Amino acid sequence: xxxxxxxxxxxxxxxxxxxxxxxxxxxxxxxxxxxxxxxxxxxxxxxxxxxxxxxxxxxxxxxxxxxxxxxxxxxxxxxxxxxxxxxxxxxxxxxxxxxxxxxxxxxxxxxxxxxxxxxxxxxxxxxxxxxxxxxxxxxxxxxxxxxxxxxxxxxxxxxxxxxxxxxxxxxxxxxxxxxxxxxxxxxxxxxxxxxxxxxxxxxxxxxxxxxxxxxxxxxxxxxxxxxxxxxxxxxxxxxxxxxxxxxxxxxxxxxxxxxxxxxxxxxxxxxxxxxxxxxxxxxxxxxxxxxxxxxxxxxxxxxxxxx
Amino acid sequence: xxxxxxxxxxxxxxxxxxxxxxxxxxxxxxxxxxxxxxxxxxxxxxxxxxxxxxxxxxxxxxxxxxxxxxxxxxxxxxxxxxxxxxxxxxxxxxxxxxxxxxxxxxxxxxxxxxxxxxxxxxxxxxxxxxxxxxxxxxxxxxxxxxxxxxxxxxxxxxxxxxxxxxxxxxxxxxxxxxxxxxxxxxxxxxxxxxxxxxxxxxxxxxxxxxxxxxxxxxxxxxxxxxxxxxxxxxxxxxxxxxxxxxxxxxxxxxxxxxxxxxxxxxxxxxxxxxxxxxxxxxxxxxxxxxxxxxxxxxxxxxxxxxxxxxxxxxxxxxxxxxxxxxxxxxxxxxxxxxxxxxxxxxxxxxxxxxxxxxxxxxxxxxxxxxxxxxxxxxxxxxxxxxxxxxxxxxxxxxxxxxxxxxxxxxxxxxxxxxxxxxxxxxxxxxxxxxxxxxxxxxxxxxxxxxxxxxxxxxxxxxxxxxxxxxxxxxxxxxxxxxxxxxxxxxxxxxxxxxxxxxxxxxxxxxxxxxxxxxxxxxxxxxxxxxxxxxxxxxxxxxxxxxxxxxxxxxxxxxxxxxxxxxx
Numbered sequence: 111x112x113x114x115x116x117x118x119x120x121x122x123x124x125x126x127x128x129x130x131x132x133x134x135x136x137x138x139x140x141x142x143x144x145x146x147x148x149x150x151x152x153x154x155x156x157x158x159x160x161x162x163x164x165x166x167x168x169x170x171x172x173x174x175x176x177x178x179x180x181x182x183x184x185x186x187x188x189x190x191x192x193x194x195x196x197x198x199x200x201x202x203x204x205x206x207x208x209x210x211x212x213x214x215x216x217x218x219x220x221x222x223x224x225x226x227x228x229x230x231x232x233x234x235x236x237x238x239x240x241x242x243x244x245x246x247x248x249x250x251x252x253x254x255x256x257x258x259x260x261x262x263x264x265x266x267x268x269x270x271x272x273x274x275x276x277x278x279x280x281x282x283x284x285x286x287x288x289x290x291x292x293x294x295x296x297x298x299x300x301x302x303x304x305x306x307x308x309x310x311x312x313x314x315x316x317x318x319x320x321x322x323x324x325x326x327x328x329x330x331x332x333x334x335x336x337x338x339x340x341x342x343x344x345x346x347x348x349x350x351x352x353x354x355x356x357x358x359x360x361x362x363x364x365x366x367x368x369x370x371x372x373x374x375x376x377x378x379x380x381x382x383x384x385x386x387x388x389x390x391x392x393x394x395x396x397x398x399x400x401x402x403x404x405x406x407x408x409x410x411x412x413x414x415x416x417x
Numbered sequence: 418x419x420x421x422x423x424x425x426x427x428x429x430x431x432x433x434x435x436x437x438x439x440x441x442x443x444x445x446x447x448x449x450x451x452x453x454x455x456x457x458x459x460x461x462x463x464x465x466x467x468x469x470x471x472x473x474x475x476x477x478x479x480x481x482x483x484x485x486x487x488x489x490x491x492x493x494x495x496x497x498x499x500x501x502x503x504x505x506x507x508x509x510x511x512x513x514x515x516x517x518x519x520x521x522x523x524x525x526x527x528x529x530x531x532x533x534x535x536x537x538x539x540x541x542x543x544x545x546x547x548x549x550x551x552x553x554x555x556x557x558x559x560x561x562x563x564x565x566x567x568x569x570x571x572x573x574x575x576x577x578x579x580x581x582x583x584x585x586x587x588x589x590x591x592x593x594x595x596x597x598x599x600x601x602x603x604x605x606x607x608x609x610x611x612x613x614x615x616x617x618x619x620x621x622x623x624x625x626x627x628x629x630x631x632x633x634x635x636x637x638x639x640x641x642x643x644x645x646x647x648x649x650x651x652x653x654x655x656x657x658x659x660x661x662x663x664x665x666x667x668x669x670x671x672x673x674x675x676x677x678x679x680x681x682x683x684x685x686x687x688x689x690x691x692x693x694x695x696x697x698x699x700x701x702x703x704x705x706x707x708x709x710x711x712x713x714x715x716x717x718x719x720x721x722x723x724x725x726x727x728x729x730x731x732x733x734x735x736x737x738x739x740x741x742x743x744x745x746x747x748x749x750x751x752x753x754x755x756x757x758x759x760x761x762x763x764x765x766x767x768x769x770x771x772x773x774x775x776x777x778x779x780x781x782x783x784x785x786x787x788x789x790x791x792x793x794x795x796x797x798x799x800x801x802x803x804x805x806x807x808x809x810x811x812x813x814x815x816x817x818x819x820x821x822x823x824x825x826x827x828x829x830x831x832x833x834x835x836x837x838x839x840x841x842x843x844x845x846x847x848x849x850x851x852x853x854x855x856x857x858x859x860x861x862x863x864x865x866x867x868x869x870x871x872x873x874x875x876x877x878x879x880x881x882x883x884x885x886x887x888x889x890x891x892x893x894x895x896x897x898x899x900x901x902x903x904x905x906x907x908x909x910x911x912x913x914x915x916x917x918x919x920x921x922x923x924x925x926x927x928x929x930x931x932x933x934x935x936x937x938x939x940x941x942x943x944x945x946x947x948x949x950x951x952x953x954x955x956x957x958x959x960x961x962x963x964x965x966x967x968x969x970x971x972x973x974x975x976x977x978x979x980x981x982x983x984x
Contacts, residue, residue: 141877154805162796169763169792173785176770177777182707189707190773192962199768200715200761207760211753211799218803219746225805228742281808333578334672336737336812340878343809347738350577351666352673354739367887371737371812371880373571374578376496379883 126168134160144362144387145342147225152343154221161210226281226357281344281357290357291318295328297335297348299374300381309401316385319393320363326356336371339385347372360387453548455540456945460547461526462843467547468518471554475509476905478502483867483901486894491884499884500569501561501586507572508590511686512597513554515828519693520639521547521604523835524632526843527700528608530936530943531626533617533952538610546603553596560589571882573683576653576664576675584657591650591657598643601689605639608632617952623717626934626958627710630717631696634724638685638692641728646682649675673739680731688727690824692720694831695762698784701831701838702766704932705781706773709959712765719758726755736807745804752802759795763788779853783834786861790826794819797872812882815875821868833860833911840915841929845941846922852914856907863903870897934958 134156143149180190222228293316294305304316318324328337330350337356338345346356370381388396449459450466481502485493494502525543529536537543560567565583568574568590579587612625612633653675655661662668664675703710710716732740732748740748766788775781797819800806810816833856840848870893879886886894928937935955939948 139873139876151805151809154803158800158803158806162800166792166796169767170789172767173770173788176767176773177775177785180706180770180773180775182774182776186774188774189962192709192960193711193768193772194709194959195712195714196768200712200765203764204715204757204761207757208754211756214799214803215750215753218749218805221803221805222745225808227745227804333581334575334738336880338812338878338880340809340876345737345808345811349666349672349739351671352739367878369878369880373500373575373882375582376500376569378500379491379496379880379885 122171123168126164126171129167130160130162130164133163134158141340142362143341143343144360144364144366145339145344146359146361147343148341148361150221150224154218157217158214161214165210229281229357281346281355290323290325292325292327293318295326295337295348296331297328297337297370298331299333300370300377302335302337302368302370302381302383306397309397311397311400311402313400315383316368317393317396318360318385318387319390320360320387322390323357323359327353328356329353333374334372335374335381338369338371339366340369341366342385345371360385363387363389363392453544455536455544457525457529457537457540457543458943458947460537460543461522461524463547464517464521464525464550467550467554468514468522471509471513472518473908474558475506475514476908478506478509479901480905482506483898485884486886487898489886489888489891489894494884496884497566497569500571500582500882501567503882504568504571504590505557505561508557508568508594509554510824511572511690512594513550513557515690515824515832516597516601516686517550518832519690519697519828520601520608520632520635521550523628523693523697523839524604524608526839527626527628527936528611528632529615530939530947531629531934531958532612532615533620533935533954534611534615535946535948535952537607538615539607542603543607546600546607549596549600549603553593553600556589556596557593560586560593563589573679574650574653575679576656576670576672577666579653580656580665588654588657591654595647595650598647601639602643605636605643608636609640612636617954619954620956623714624956624958627699627713627716627720628693628696630720631692631699634720635689635692638689638724638727642682642685645678649678649682673735676735676738677732680734681728684731684734685727687820687823688723690828692723694787694828695720697831697835698766698787699762700934701780701784701834702769703959703961704838704930704934705778705784706770706775707961708769708771708773709961710765711768711771712761713959715761716765719761722758723755726751726758730755733802733807736804737811749802749804753799756795756799763792763795778837779848779850779857780834780837782854782857783830783837783860786857787827787830787834790822790830790864794822794826797822810875812880813875814871814879814881817881818868818871818875821864821871825868826864830860830864833857836915838930839936840918841925842936842941842943844919844922845925846918847925847929848918848922849914852910856910856914859903859907859910863900863905863907865900867897867900867904870894933960 137159139159140152140155143152292307294307295316296303296305301314302316304313305311306313326337326346328346328348329352330348332350334350335348336345337348339358341362342358342360344356344358346354348354365384365386368383368385370378372378374381449456450463452459454460454463481494482499485491485499487493491499525537557567563585565585567586568579569582570579570587574587574590612629616622616625652661652663656663656665656670660668662670664670664672666672699710699716730748730752732744733752736745736748777785797815801810801816801819837848837853840846874890874893874897875881877890879890925941927939927941929941930937933955935953935958936943938953938955
């Protein structure tokens, strides 16, 4: 019965693809989306989960079917069919994974580019300094950028941590058309210290305005740490002796964990802080409340794990 | 022993072709397993038993980790001890369990049979390679009891952390890994020489059982990449002992260079752990499915492709550590493409099962579960190869889940499968099937319970190598710990089976599986120097289904096949 079995195979294949797509787009496995990266990342995740589910269920289905259908019957001591290979078939299952990984690779490259991963890091400060301060109309011009401290930090050509050629790796700013808030991050055993150069604030907890690009200039004081905010879907190692850069834009007000993801010593598991995403007006209030009149002091202490 | 000529094989069992090392001086009986034996089968079993002892130790360390993680606060061991335990767990499992067993144990036992030789090319080097392992292992474990304790910087030993943790433990860790790396290189050279130069006259490369190809590829990776690790660790030890500045940023060193050098070995190390398992499963499935191995030639080419690609993917471990964008792109593509030759192998195994007559015994249960686990781990692996995906889950429990699906769900399942498959050859007795199935069910359920939830934990914010975590992750961590407990329990039926069956098991006979590969064409256990008389010339190691009455399951004996196969 060649026609019915081909039909069954076709129907099973279609059911498999539908099941994979359903799983990929309906099974929630990720935390809330709180940055512009997150929806892009989650789109990639849904594609990968769909493809992965289709492949996994297909292969396991074939395996289980074979184990049942071709099990050795009681008393049968003979051999199976002497099939040693089938070149067209082998070409097919070389081509299918090749096409799948090529598609996945090209798609994830596109995602990576949209996340700002291909932005040349070392051109960042030059490019950024050339932006006129009034160029923030794309985002309504109402998000924290009317604060003189932030303007100073983001558009001054003489920023201390943005010497061209020094930044070693990370993710650059995806969009050059809006004001970027720069924060210096120092990681040490076992805390993150955030320094707002324009406002002269030093804090253990990161405060940022919503919908404004943030650029973290990070360096470690002792060992390698990593800055990770799961809700932003971004992570970057913080390395002693080699500054790194991490740019993102938060999209959802709230408080999210900052987690050190690189083994950094006994209290690695306790090396956590928080990032507080404010509405622009609230952020301005926070800035002006914490900007010291005189030299910088610790404004608000983050969770200190060693305490 | 040099390149064998047919006359070499005429030597009777008692007189050794190895003129300078009379085997009569070696101890008899079980004592030979504690001796500097030159017999590849004794050395293979030495690797095996030694590896299993370290597996139980590494498993106990995993038990400490899962007990600590059963609650969200650090309350079981001190934080320093926890980091020592996770460092020792990784190091023991990789360097003292998987690499020695899947390469050393099965490689030494099987490769001389497969090439039709009486021993490995360099028997003394072989014994030296094994006897480096127990002292290295004891040294590593003993560092736990010294002042300052064992190394605390993970099995990756990234500087500057490894330069700031207690120095003595870290230096002992380096010496131990150097000894184990040396053992691995000696073994690799021996396998390459044996496979290329000791083949029985008339046996062509493309007639070898697939495990030979897997071991050839693995050994090439070992010989090319292990010296890089050794050099890197020696520089690291200089930084610790002599305060040089190779990797110390305070002295102008570069910490990312260490990561490149480390992963130049340690990514191929994954293939050093996995390729031999691919080889073993290629031996096991055809025999129990009664089918020829599907697509022999593409299987060989896919091994070669994995070896070549395996050397150029290391920086995918460093996507978040400050690699330039072009490098991230290159290593994404190279890593993704490893899925192609790997996929070929899995489709070929499925095609081997198709239209077979499959005996679903313990060996096959573990082999088929290997396919399930490895396909899952392979799919998460392709996802991890994508830079944007990896940036979120790098250094999280997602990665922990992924690599345990590869090395435990993949390689360790195949080690168990291979023990059920070759135990009759090692001992002359069968393992008990009921205990085997119980062992399988407990292992399979426990393994998936332990490692599947870890993917979700990683996606949602649990980093790896932590002793404490967000309390909202408690339930899934407890599920994972219960899985680990089941895995621990699952070793009991296995241990009972292995010990009791050695004494009281059903007598296996020479060839209980009616197999065609050469190790089954001699007695069980095989005599010293493997064959009485000339080695058989097996040109079709997977010739199942050939229309001859000789292949009837009930009547075939080693002698019959041997007579048929000898020209």
